[in-house]
Amino acid sequence: METPPSRFTYPFRYVPHPLVADAAQALIRRIDADPALRDIFSEGKMMGVLITDRGPLYAFSGLAGGMGEIEGFVPPVFDLRNSWYKVREAEISAMPAGSEKSAASASLQEWIFRQYRVMNALGEEKSILDIFSERGIVPPAGTGDCAAPKLLDFAFRKGLRPLAMGEFWYGRSPQKEVRQQGRFYPSCTGKCGPLLSWMMKGLDVDANPADASTESPAEPVVVFMDGSIIVADKPSGMLSVPGRTGEESLLEWLRKRYGESVESCHRLDMDTSGLIVFARNKAAKAELERQFAERQVRKAYRARLEGGPWKHGMKGTIALPLCGDWYDRPRQMVDKVSGKKAITEYEVLEIMPDGGIDILFRPLTGRSHQIRVHAAHSLGLGHPVRGDRLYGSARKGENLWLRSCGLRFRHPESGETVSFGEGV
Numbered sequence: 001m002e003t004p005p006s007r008f009t010y011p012f013r014y015v016p017h018p019l020v021a022d023a024a025q026a027l028i029r030r031i032d033a034d035p036a037l038r039d040i041f042s043e044g045k046m047m048g049v050l051i052t053d054r055g056p057l058y059a060f061s062g063l064a065g066g067m068g069e070i071e072g073f074v075p076p077v078f079d080l081r082n083s084w085y086k087v088r089e090a091e092i093s094a095m096p097a098g099s100e101k102s103a104a105s106a107s108l109q110e111w112i113f114r115q116y117r118v119m120n121a122l123g124e125e126k127s128i129l130d131i132f133s134e135r136g137i138v139p140p141a142g143t144g145d146c147a148a149p150k151l152l153d154f155a156f157r158k159g160l161r162p163l164a165m166g167e168f169w170y171g172r173s174p175q176k177e178v179r180q181q182g183r184f185y186p187s188c189t190g191k192c193g194p195l196l197s198w199m200m201k202g203l204d205v206d207a208n209p210a211d212a213s214t215e216s217p218a219e220p221v222v223v224f225m226d227g228s229i230i231v232a233d234k235p236s237g238m239l240s241v242p243g244r245t246g247e248e249s250l251l252e253w254l255r256k257r258y259g260e261s262v263e264s265c266h267r268l269d270m271d272t273s274g275l276i277v278f279a280r281n282k283a284a285k286a287e288l289e290r291q292f293a294e295r296q297v298r299k300a301y302r303a304r305l306e307g308g309p310w311k312h313g314m315k316g317t318i319a320l321p322l323c324g325d326w327y328d329r330p331r332q333m334v335d336k337v338s339g340k341k342a343i344t345e346y347e348v349l350e351i352m353p354d355g356g357i358d359i360l361f362r363p364l365t366g367r368s369h370q371i372r373v374h375a376a377h378s379l380g381l382g383h384p385v386r387g388d389r390l391y392g393s394a395r396k397g398e399n400l401w402l403r404s405c406g407l408r409f410r411h412p413e414s415g416e417t418v419s420f421g422e423g424v
Helices: 017-032 035-041 085-094 099-115 128-133 147-158 192-199 250-258 284-294 370-376
Strands: 045-052 055-060 118-119 123-129 161-170 221-225 229-234 273-281 298-305 315-319 322-323 330-334 343-351 357-363 402-410 418-421
Touching: 017 045, 017 055, 017 161, 035 418, 045 322, 085 099, 099 123, 099 128, 118 128, 118 147, 123 128, 123 147, 123 221, 123 330, 128 284, 147 161, 147 192, 161 229, 161 298, 229 250, 250 322, 273 284, 298 370, 298 418, 315 370, 330 370
Parallel strands: 273 402
Antiparallel strands: 045 055, 045 161, 118 123, 221 229, 229 273, 298 357, 298 402, 315 343, 322 330, 343 357, 402 418
16 A cells, blocks of 8 residues: 655645545546436536545535535535525626626625635634735635635544645546646646645645756756857756746856846746757847747747557647636636637657657747647647646656757848757
8 A cells, every 4th residue: 555645745736646646546436437426527527635544535626517515525615505695696696787786796705705714734714815815815706616625624624634635637628728537737826826825734745846946957058159149958947037946047057157148038938948049139139039029930849748549740730829827827728719829830750659659849829838738738639748747747756748949040140040959
C-alpha cells in the first residue's frame, strides 16, 4: 500500500499522489457501473478526492442533475434549495430591471456568502464573505460550491485529518475550458484561491512549486549575437523576464553579460524552452515588436503529445479563439464570443513507441498558452503536451515537453530575412 504523503497537497499546482489517483479511478469505476450515476455526471463535472486518516472522501462541484446531495458524496457547505433564498430569488426575478433590482440582487448575494461558513484546520469558523473581505475583495458567484472546499469543510467538522487531495474531470468536455475525462486539474485561483488558503491554515502544505528555486537542466546559450539582436536558447524553468518568483530571468542573465541596453521583444512561458530573440537597442526593439504585432515573425515549436491515434505526416490547422479565464488565472480558455483569434498549424513528425507523438507547431498568432490550449482542448487536438500541469498532467519532476525550435524574421538593421533553428 502506498505511504501517505508527509505534507498536504498544494492545490493550485500539483501532481496527484498515487493514493488520490487510485481513489479517483475507483470513483470512475463506480460511476461507470451505475447507470443512474453515469447519467447524472455524463454532462461533465469536476470531481474531488480527499484522502484522510480514515479513508477517502468524494465530492462534486456545484449541482449534479439538479441535486446538491448524492449518496457517497459529501454534502454542500450550505444548501440554498432549503432556505429563504428561493423565495427571495423569485421575488427579485419578478422585479422590473433597474437600480432597485440590482441592489436587491447584490443584497441577496451578500446574504448567501454570510450563510456559507467554513472551517479551517485550526478549528476556526468564518463566513466566505469575511474571508474575502479580509483581502479587500468580493467573492465571485459560486464560491464555496467547488469540490475542494466541500471536502475540507466536511473533514474538519468530522474530525478527520486531510492527507492529500486532487480534483479531476468526469464526463463530457465543456466547450470553453480544457477538461478531459479522468484528468486532474489545479483548483481555480479566483474562487478557491483565497478560500482554500484560509481553510488550509493549520495544515503542513507542500510549497508552491512556482515559488521554489528551479533547477534548470542547463544554462542559457547564446545562439547568435551582433550589434542589434541576441538570439538565446532558454532552458525550461527559467522566466523570460523578471517575475514573481524572484529567480533570475533570461533578460537579467543577458544584461549582466551584455549590458543594460538588452531589451525583451517577446516571451516564452517559464516552462517552455528554446529560441527567443532580444534587442540590443531601442530601435531594434521597436522594429522587432512591430514584426511580432503584424505577424511577420515565423515561429516553430516541437512538442510531445500524449495519446492518439495519429498518422505520420498528418497536418492541419486549429483555429480556436482564446481569452483569459478571469476566475482561474493564468489559465486560458476557448471563447467564441469574447476570445481573440488564435490560429496554429501542426504536423505530426514521429509516432513514438508509447503511442505519443513528436509534433511540430507553427503558431500564426501569439496568444498566451496558445499551443498548450490548442493541443489539449477537445475542439483542438484533444491531447495535452506532456508535462503540462495546467492543461494536462505531469509526472513528478517532469518538465513541459514544449520547445521553441525555430524563428524567422527580418533583421532590424539590415532588413534581410534571418532564420534560426528548424521548422520555419
